[in-house]
Amino acid sequence: xxxxxxxxxxxxxxxxxxxLPCNHSTISGNEYVYxxxxxxSQGPQYIIHGLKNNETNEMASLIITEDRKSSTLILPHAxxxxxxxxxxxxxxxxxxxxxxxxxxxxxxxx
Amino acid sequence: xxxxxxxxxxxxxxTGTPVTLRCHQTENHRYMYWYRQDPGHGLRLIHYSxxxxxxxxxxxxxxxxxxxxxxEDFLLTxxxxxxxxxxxxxxxxxxxxxxxxxxxxxxxxxxxx
Numbered sequence: 204x205x206x207x208x209x210x211x212x213x214x215x216x217x218x219x220x221x222x223l224p225c226n227h228s229t230i231s232g233n234e235y236v237y238x239x240x241x242x243x244s245q246g247p248q249y250i251i252h253g254l255k256n257n258e259t260n261e262m263a264s265l266i267i268t269e270d271r272k273s274s275t276l277i278l279p280h281a282x283x284x285x286x287x288x289x290x291x292x293x294x295x296x297x298x299x300x301x302x303x304x305x306x307x308x309x310x311x312x313x
Numbered sequence: 314x315x316x317x318x319x320x321x322x323x324x325x326x327x328t329g330t331p332v333t334l335r336c337h338q339t340e341n342h343r344y345m346y347w348y349r350q351d352p353g354h355g356l357r358l359i360h361y362s363x364x365x366x367x368x369x370x371x372x373x374x375x376x377x378x379x380x381x382x383x384x385e386d387f388l389l390t391x392x393x394x395x396x397x398x399x400x401x402x403x404x405x406x407x408x409x410x411x412x413x414x415x416x417x418x419x420x421x422x423x424x425x426x
Contacts, residue, residue: 237413246403246417247356290355300346300371301415303356 207291212308221278223307225291228272234295236267238276239303240287247290247303250276286311316340319404319418326425332391334421336404338384343409345387347371347379349400350420356403362387394425 208226215221227236238250251258251265253274258265264277278285290306317338326332336345344363348356348371358371360379368379376398380388391398404418 235413239415244401244420246405246420247415248417249414252413300358300361302358302372303348305353305355 209291209307214310214312215281216312221281223276223289226273227293230271230293234293236274237292239290242287281311283311317406317416317418319421323422326394329393332394334389336387338406342406344407346405347389348403351400396425399425
């Protein structure tokens with residue numbers, strides 16, 4: 204899998220936008236970027252994925268740079284329930300398995 | 314999560330005893346996975362299955378075996394439990410038509426004493 208680099212931890216004020224960066228400089232042209240999150244002691248939850256265009260769904264937005272070497276997950280109006288560990292994953296094309304790193308621990312501050 | 318359940322949720326067992334964890338899904342998904350999670354390591358893949366009787370190893374498969382005799386059930390067996398296998402175990406599933414949207418179970422906390 205392409206190596207991803209994420210900050211270990213981040214804080215964000217409640218109600219503000221949370222911007223979580225991820226570097227994936229070795230990504231190949233046909234490899235997707237996936238984001239998952241894990242709320243304390245629960246199983247990970249799928250958030251969003253993208254290839255090269257920006258994506259938005261009911262949970263978040265994903266901004267991928269033009270060179271595809273980095274991306275940002277945006278939670279537009281963070282709530283306390285968004286406190287979790289967020290994983291950025293870039294599996295090798297055709298890889299049927301997801302490899303989770305240690306992610307970014309996001310804490311939403313009241 | 315909806316459509317996937319793990320049992321038991323908690324288990325304490327003694328070193329050297331066999332242990333089987335069960336993952337059951339109701340979505341008819343082709344792919345199923347077993348992960349373990351330990352502090353400082355994130356989730357690590359143990360084994361996965363891409364169909365009935367079709368399984369393969371993940372990155373930390375030593376000491377574990379799996380079986381999938383039916384689409385809905387994926388069993389993880391520790392033949393002889395060791396203290397290093399104390400962990401939280403997560404099962405996951407996904408349909409064959411996508412490579413995203415894994416759905417995870419709620420986890421099994423296993424303690425080997």
